[in-house]
Amino acid sequence: MLTPWGKNPITFIRQVVAVCLMPSLLDDPNIPTDVKDRARAVLKGCKGGSLGSYSDSAGIEIIRRHVADYIEKRDGFPSHWENIVLCAGASEGIRGTMKLMIRHENGIKPGVMIPIPQYPLYSATIAEFDLHQIGYYLNESTNWGLDISELERAYEEAKKVCTPKALCVINPGNPTGNVLTKENIQKIIQFAYEKKMFLFADEVYQDNVYAAGCEFHSFKKVISEMGTPYNQMELASFMSCSKGYMGECGLRGGYAEIINIDPAVKTMYLKSISAKLCPTTLGQAVMECVVNPPREGEPSYKQFMAEKTGVLQSLAQRAKMIAETFNSVPGMSCNIVQGAMYAFPQIKLPEKAKEAAKAAGQAPDVFYAFQLLENTGICIVPGSGFGQKPGTYHFRTTILPQPELLKTMLEKFREFHSNFVKQYE
Ligand SMILES: Cc1ncc(COP(=O)(O)O)c(C=O)c1O
Incomplete structure (x- = not known):
């Protein structure tokens, strides 16, 4: 059972919701008492x-x-x-x-x-x-x-x-x-x-x-x-x-x-x-x-804290990994991901790539995003979807893929970018 991010959901949340939907679970001895208390309230x-x-x-x-x-x-x-x-x-x-x-x-x-x-x-x-x-x-x-x-x-x-x-x-x-x-x-x-x-x-x-x-x-x-x-x-x-x-x-x-x-x-x-x-x-x-999460001393506390810190620590690790990887790619620069779930790196696009984008009737960053998608299956959102200073190009990517998948994605991305630049230089 996974959330859309591919992570296990927080057990306490799903249990409370389950009991709220199916109150007969209030009689189930396997459900912790703090879950039942929240659901009852x-x-x-x-x-x-x-x-x-x-x-x-x-x-x-x-x-x-x-x-x-x-x-x-x-x-x-x-x-x-x-x-x-x-x-x-x-x-x-x-x-x-x-x-x-x-x-x-x-x-x-x-x-x-x-x-x-x-x-x-x-x-x-x-x-x-x-x-x-x-x-x-x-x-x-x-x-x-x-x-x-x-x-x-x-x-x-x-x-x-x-x-x-x-x-x-x-x-x-x-x-x-x-x-x-x-x-x-x-x-x-x-x-x-x-x-x-x-x-x-x-x-x-x-x-x-x-x-x-x-x-x-x-x-x-x-x-x-x-x-x-x-x-x-x-x-x-x-x-x-x-x-x-x-x-x-x-x-x-x-x-x-x-x-x-x-x-x-x-x-x-x-x-x-x-x-x-x-x-x-x-x-x-x-x-x-x-x-109103589990409090210290309540039966769900330990598991809840382990799951919560596990997710946040993993996101922190991925935030670091993503910025470091993009900064190591020539022609890309990425600010430190201090928080949230995204990186918004800047890309320098060769003039010939901009011309190719124009010929395709696309903005340069949109062209780049489509090329990336078609060549690697990686989906990013072009910077123009969020707004950017005229003449600069960015894309947004998330830090949500699980670490192994993120690592593979970043390697594919690096290879694509280098080939893209070579093609249009
Ligand atoms: C900055 C910001 N505000 C609001 C939202 C919307 O969140 P919700 O799912 O709670 O509607 C998002 C979702 O991505 C967001 O990034």
Whole structure:
């Protein structure tokens, strides 16, 4: 039994979900008592004691309370359960919150600042909601750092054509794999405060930090530490069961913590999400496990910790392996994968390859990706899918294949690249 990443699922999560779906397992002596306790609590929170019922649109109350406890423990600052909204993956939470930005005035669109390169959920949602995309470039030469001067540049330019309303930050980054420092986050918060912007903190990779010296700092914690007036800013932060050590992306669980929004806006927001009834109760049960995992002394603790650290250590090893390999290939450069699950290397493409791409009616990086796929079976996403500085070419690859497979893939990749360059030089 494997997750889509080819790893064994976390036993505790699957057991809790199994018992929630099949409560007769509560009588099974092979199921650990802490699994049964979690499942009982979830079922008690469900209408009619069944996962088959609709829940409140914002999610099952006991799980929302446990999410708030998790955030409080993580950050050391209070979190209120009524500010927690459970969602079918972070995507649903992000889209639902982004909807709040829709307010066109005299034909002028609200603007949303997003990193370039970015995760395409953002550009797609901005386009769908007829908002204005304000791209700010991440700095490849500082390991995809976020420069405040670049935020200023993007903001000033966009102000001429839209009303900038929101700033989205992905930390740790997809596709860039960077992890922001606390000082950097403080400056981003100051910028957003001065410009009166709504902050979106996409923190779905909060468990995926690998590089020495890097640490995850939540936006909620940093604005709380900064005190007044920053701790009164509108902030929505997002978490998911799709990433981390869990990898349960098909079960669709996530949460949004939304703070400091006007009560009338909150009422409207809750009304708007009620139209889709509720997030899947299965995903909510998974989130219960994420925020309320086995505690020391409970029967599942040892196995849970062994599985969790096993996954995270292996991802850290692969993150290192991937950057080192790409950096050893002439014509490729790759930043350190500090976190998340991706590398976004830059490739230098020969002029003749660019001409061949043009003749094929493809962007150069798309041409490269297709050639790679056809010659080796390796699938990457061309950088143009995420955005990149004009004239530069990148691709995104993940660190998810198991180490042996990843090693084989990297060797094939190296060989392909060398042949490709020779062919078009
Ligand atoms: C940065 C980022 N945000 C959000 C998501 C969506 O996650 P979910 O599966 O929870 O909807 C992803 C998925 O890859 C992501 O990379």
